[in-house]
Amino acid sequence: MIKKNKLNNNSKKRFLKINICFFTFLCSFLALGFFSPNKVQAQSLELGLYPPLLEVMIKPGKSITQVYKVINSSDVDLILKSKIIPFQAADEFGGIQLLENQTSSLSLEWFSFQNADLNLGDQFVLKAGGNQQVVLKIKVPENAPENDYYLTLLFENQLEPMLGLSASQAQIKIGANILLTVSSSGEPLKKAGIEEFSLDNALFKIGSYSFIDSFTQPRFILKVKNLGKTLFKPMGTITVSGWTQQKYLLDLLPENIITASSRQLRCFSTANNQPISCVLTPNWQTKLLIGNYQAQVDFGLDKISSDYQTKTQFIALPFSILAIVVFLIIFLGLIPRFWKK
């Protein structure tokens, strides 16, 4: 009986030890996971802004408002400041260059916030995980020159001084673009010029004909210049037609081309509802192109039409197969000579 009790006591003690070990291990593991110093230190900065683009055509003397939502998804509260900066096109792809030195521009006085407790240019605290709605008012005076004005609404975090650390502090700015057209008539002059319509992946060119490998999907470059007094969106198609009368269509993406700038246009996939490069998407017909083809671009400004047109011709031949055949002929021709020697 005593022996049995001793045995029970021993096994209880062993279980107790195992349980204590397990409990200690579990606590340490969880504590490491939850209170790891890396998690505390790895604070990130994240800002979101909606909508990313505002296009307005407005008569002098009128005003409009637009609500913007700024979201702080950072791990920390941020002190933010807003400002409006004019911009110009930086490249042919819709990139912009902020003109920070032109902050004295007249048009900047047309902008203000309608919020009761926040003015444009004021600092405000945005809690981590929080958001702030700002109501931007654009009031164009009666005597405003009829022009296009391109501006960016920027939100930037304000930095606090770092003490005793050799470091580069990170400041984050996020912007949304405003394309403002001031016009009394509502129909300012729109004029475009086609700068380039060509095949990007042609192997070579003879005269007006580009040559492409049959197994390559033709990729088109279309550059359009704005020669008018206001921005526009080209709307239309690229039609590729072959010698067998088959036709392939690519829809142009209606992207803004601002005044005094050019833009390389993209196409639009209706199937995926996404912008794509202007490439003939592979299907059983376009996998292998042979013969003479004509690509024609037709577009209108802010409407689908054929107001602007241009063509390019290309010939598709199986150059890759020809290259393999030539290589094999040369190789097979050389082997007997080599053996004879």
Add this chain to the structure above:
Amino acid sequence: MFNFKSIKIISLIFLLFLFLSSKKVEAASPNLNSDNYRITWPNLNMAGGGSTSADYNISITGGQTSPGLFSSTGFKIRSGFQYIHSIIPFSFRISALSLNFGELTTNVLTNKKELTLKVNSGSAGGYQVTVQENKALTSTAGTTIIDTSCDVADACDQNDSGTWALTTTYGFGYTMTGKDVPTEFSTGKYKRFANASNLPAENPVKIMGLTPAEDVVAERNKIATMSARINIGGLQAAGVYQNILTFTAIPTF
């Protein structure tokens, strides 16, 4: 002392507490996340396209329950990209508040710090991220760590990349890897930061962004990594060196 039951009960209470506290954090977050998307306005995209009246046109790419669009006669307004029916905000994230280099070793290429940049261009047609420093790394005593010019054989500046492979090449510079990074960084080349305090001031330089030349689509979670490097000689004055790097993310128009 403790018996089995009490230990088990304590363990269970502890686990329950941890479980509940972790759930609480999750519930406090207003965001919906997965590897492929992040919705910070958790509502549905109901609208898209345009509507008109005799006096004015309104065209929104929207769906938010209260887009806040105010209208009157005498204007046309479009908000958002007409071809992308999305209400996902354009957002930009950087992984740290600062690049803390700590104590620097002389004549080595290993004084490096990384920063991860993430862009959600879901509701925008395209985007660009630029970077600019306010000044060269400067100590409280006013001495500076120069911006690198890379190796003499393949020099670099803020616009053109170059090779930085020699431990005798000094300065502060960076390279980029990841999505939508300019191709000039593809071979591990470096640039120096555009410096706003130089005369004339150097414009911010693009470090991420879309070009139609690539097969691009408006995507979420575009991630790139900036690797910044400092190399100093033995004669560099001791001190605390600091500057500010400004990262600007803007959609294309």
